[in-house]
Amino acid sequence: MKEQEITLSEILSAREERVALQNALLEQSRVPVISFTMNMAGPVKLTALSHRAFAWGIEQLRLGFSQNKFSVLAEQSRSLPTGDEAYFAVDAPAERVKALCVEIEESGPMGRFFDMDVIGADGRKLERATERACIVCHRPGRDCASRRLHTVAELQAATSAELARGLQELARRRVAALATQALLGEVAVTPKPGLVDRSNNGAHRDMDYFTFLSSASSLHSYWEQCFDRGREDTTPSAENGFRSPGESFSALRPIGRQAEREMLAATGGINTHKGAIFTLGVLCGALGRCWRAETGFQPVDIILEEASAMTREILAAELPAADWNTAGEDLYRKYGTRGIRGEVANGLPAVRDVSLPLFRRLLARGLDRNHAAAVTLLHLIAELEDTNLLHRGGPDGAAWAKHAATELIADGSIPSLASISELDRQFTQRNLSPGGCADLLAVTLFLEALS
């Protein structure tokens, strides 16, 4: 977005136009009108940040209308070099409309830049009960503005910082909500061969559906921490300065180990989401590293590439020399299987090229989420070297599992839930559980929801 300096006369004529637009809407609808603009100090009135914050404000207004059962009789919006503008003619008492606008103006760091004026059906503007605080020094009242206590540069810097802070807060919350939703979604998918689902515990004796709900809930704030870590590591002004992708991954690891302890506390010592803590944690960090306040989230390909850049060298250096203290490392020594860590280091090709496009295709064909996800899991089992399968069933068991999954999806057919249930029975009988594939199903659900 090109940022453009506006002259005083342009500001004045834009204001006149806005009043004319408001009056026309009032005339036409005869109900209160909201006039929403951004309060931007200085000669630049439209920036990438102000535009994104404005879009959030519009969304909040629409949600508020539906929450309060206000009906909108007419609306109009436009994006001009003099700033974004939106108008809503709302069929509701002016005081209630004003109360909603003040609530939104006072919600979070972005709200303070919202000017949501309400003009009653009689043409009179409603006033706020409380004065707004200065954006630089946070003192209440209009003192700073009328006495010009801050320079334009100070006002602009404070505006950008606050808008970026508000947008980052939304992004962080969204990442955590979608990651939690993905873990809950993964365990809810039924049937799943050998895995815990809503109908049985598969090949597991020490955990059930509710263990997974506890575990997923305990990890909620971990995803926020990973996102913030990645974000700060690419912000030069941050305390620790800029970190390379590999340094960022190293900084995430103690956070991941803390999350594992929280998981163990929530499940009574059962390891439900260790793989997800690693994989989704790296992805949330990569999302943070690639996120920009001006543009938001990057496309999936870029995120996966970043996850690979973060982990590639460190994992390649570690795996052959590791002190073999996990099942995955033991299997690497025995069979050369790099498991989930190898997948992440390669930028999750099984998700990028197989499960994510397939899951989207199945949804587009009208399959419900549960069925689409269950079929997607079969493709992951057919595609991946799952160290959990190797660990429980040895090379023979793992090969059998792959073969059985491949048969069900041969020729691109979509197996019924009943035939997947039958496979579930056979996996369980053979004590096979494709936990690594389940983690990548969660990653698939997460990335699908994000984009």
Ligand SMILES: [Zn+2]
């Ligand atoms: Zn001030």
